[in-house]
Amino acid sequence: MKKTVAIALASASVSLGACATMQPGEPAMAAAGTLVEKELAVPGFADFLAIDGDTVWTTNDGRVEQWGVDGKLASTVMPRPCGTMAVASGSLWVANCPDANLYRIDLDTAEVQTIIATGIANPKGETNVVSGDGSIWVPSAAQGAVARIDPATNEVIATVPVAPGTFYLAYGLDALWAVSSDAQSLQRIDPATNRVTGKVALGKQPGFLAAGEGAVWVQEQGDGTVARVDPATMAVSGRVPVGETLIYGDIDVGGGSVWLRTTEDQVFAVIDPDTLEVTARLGEPAGSGAIRYTPAGIWTSAHDNQTLSWWSKPD
Missing domain, CATH: 2.130.10.10 (YVTN repeat-like/Quinoprotein amine dehydrogenase)
Structure with missing residues (x-):
C-alpha cells in the first residue's frame, strides 16, 4: 500500500534530509514537502530495526x-x-x-x-x-x-x-x-x-538515544522532550518539546536531522539539530515502534498494526 503524506515544514526553504552535512552525491531524501509511505504487512510483532x-x-x-x-x-x-x-x-x-x-x-x-x-x-x-x-x-x-x-x-x-x-x-x-x-x-x-x-543529569524517564549531527540526543520519555547533549562538555545544550509523552518510541540521526519515532500525535517527527525546531510531523499515530534513517528513505515499524513502512521521496 502506498500513501503520499504531505508534511508541514517549519520553513519553506527546508528540504527534509538535505543539508550541508550530506556527503557528495548523496541524494536528498525528500523534496517539495512530500514523502510516499509504502506500507508492508508483517504478521506478528515487528519492532526493533x-x-x-x-x-x-x-x-x-x-x-x-x-x-x-x-x-x-x-x-x-x-x-x-x-x-x-x-x-x-x-x-x-x-x-x-x-x-x-x-x-x-x-x-x-x-x-x-x-x-x-x-x-x-x-x-x-x-x-x-x-x-x-x-x-x-x-x-x-x-x-x-x-x-x-x-x-x-x-x-x-x-x-x-x-x-x-x-x-x-x-x-x-x-x-x-x-x-x-x-x-x-x-x-x-x-x-x-x-x-x-x-x-x-537528564529529565524524566530517559530512554533511547542517538549520537550524531554534532550532539547526543536522548528521549526524555516521561517529559515528552528530546535533550541535546554536548559531547565535549557533557552539558544539556537544549531541549525539544515534542508531545505529552515519548514512551516508548525510538530515535535516529542522519542527513542533517534527528528522526524521532513517537507514540502519540504522529508516526514520527523530524527535528532540526541546530534550531531545535520540529520541522515535520508525519503519519497518523500508530502506537509504538522503531525508526531508522537511510540516505534514500526512512524505515518505521508499527507492531500494534503489524506493519513496516518505507518512507521515500516520490518517484
Missing part, C-alpha cells in the same frame, strides 16, 4: 526477519529477540531476552553462527546492542554493567561498570553513550579505557 544495505532487519515473535521494499527476504528462528540490533562484521547481533545471551547471525545465510553468554540487563526488552570501535556492546547486568565483545573471537573482552539500570546504548562521536533511566543520567564511556569519563 537494523539497516543492512538497502534492506532492514526487524525483531518479531520468535524470530528476526529481513525485509526489502518489496517483501520479506529471510527469517531466523530464535526464542525471543529483544531490543535494538547491530549490523557489523558481516553479522546481525541480537539480544535474546529469555536466556540473557547474544545471537550472532550471518547476514548472507541468515543462519545462527554462535550464541554468546553476555547477560542482558533488561530482560523486558527495552535495550540496545550497538557496534563501535571494532566491538559489540551489550548492557549486560541490571546492577550496572556493559559487556564488550570482540567479533573476531566472540568473547567478552571487557566489562564496563555503569550506573544501575543502564539499558540504553548508542555509539558515535568517538564514544559509547549509555543511559540509565533509573538514575536519570547519560554516561560517556571512553572505548580506549573502558571507563565512564563523563555524566549528565
Whole structure:
C-alpha cells in the first residue's frame, strides 16, 4: 500500500534530509514537502530495526526477519529477540531476552553462527546492542554493567561498570553513550579505557538515544522532550518539546536531522539539530515502534498494526 503524506515544514526553504552535512552525491531524501509511505504487512510483532544495505532487519515473535521494499527476504528462528540490533562484521547481533545471551547471525545465510553468554540487563526488552570501535556492546547486568565483545573471537573482552539500570546504548562521536533511566543520567564511556569519563543529569524517564549531527540526543520519555547533549562538555545544550509523552518510541540521526519515532500525535517527527525546531510531523499515530534513517528513505515499524513502512521521496 502506498500513501503520499504531505508534511508541514517549519520553513519553506527546508528540504527534509538535505543539508550541508550530506556527503557528495548523496541524494536528498525528500523534496517539495512530500514523502510516499509504502506500507508492508508483517504478521506478528515487528519492532526493533537494523539497516543492512538497502534492506532492514526487524525483531518479531520468535524470530528476526529481513525485509526489502518489496517483501520479506529471510527469517531466523530464535526464542525471543529483544531490543535494538547491530549490523557489523558481516553479522546481525541480537539480544535474546529469555536466556540473557547474544545471537550472532550471518547476514548472507541468515543462519545462527554462535550464541554468546553476555547477560542482558533488561530482560523486558527495552535495550540496545550497538557496534563501535571494532566491538559489540551489550548492557549486560541490571546492577550496572556493559559487556564488550570482540567479533573476531566472540568473547567478552571487557566489562564496563555503569550506573544501575543502564539499558540504553548508542555509539558515535568517538564514544559509547549509555543511559540509565533509573538514575536519570547519560554516561560517556571512553572505548580506549573502558571507563565512564563523563555524566549528565537528564529529565524524566530517559530512554533511547542517538549520537550524531554534532550532539547526543536522548528521549526524555516521561517529559515528552528530546535533550541535546554536548559531547565535549557533557552539558544539556537544549531541549525539544515534542508531545505529552515519548514512551516508548525510538530515535535516529542522519542527513542533517534527528528522526524521532513517537507514540502519540504522529508516526514520527523530524527535528532540526541546530534550531531545535520540529520541522515535520508525519503519519497518523500508530502506537509504538522503531525508526531508522537511510540516505534514500526512512524505515518505521508499527507492531500494534503489524506493519513496516518505507518512507521515500516520490518517484
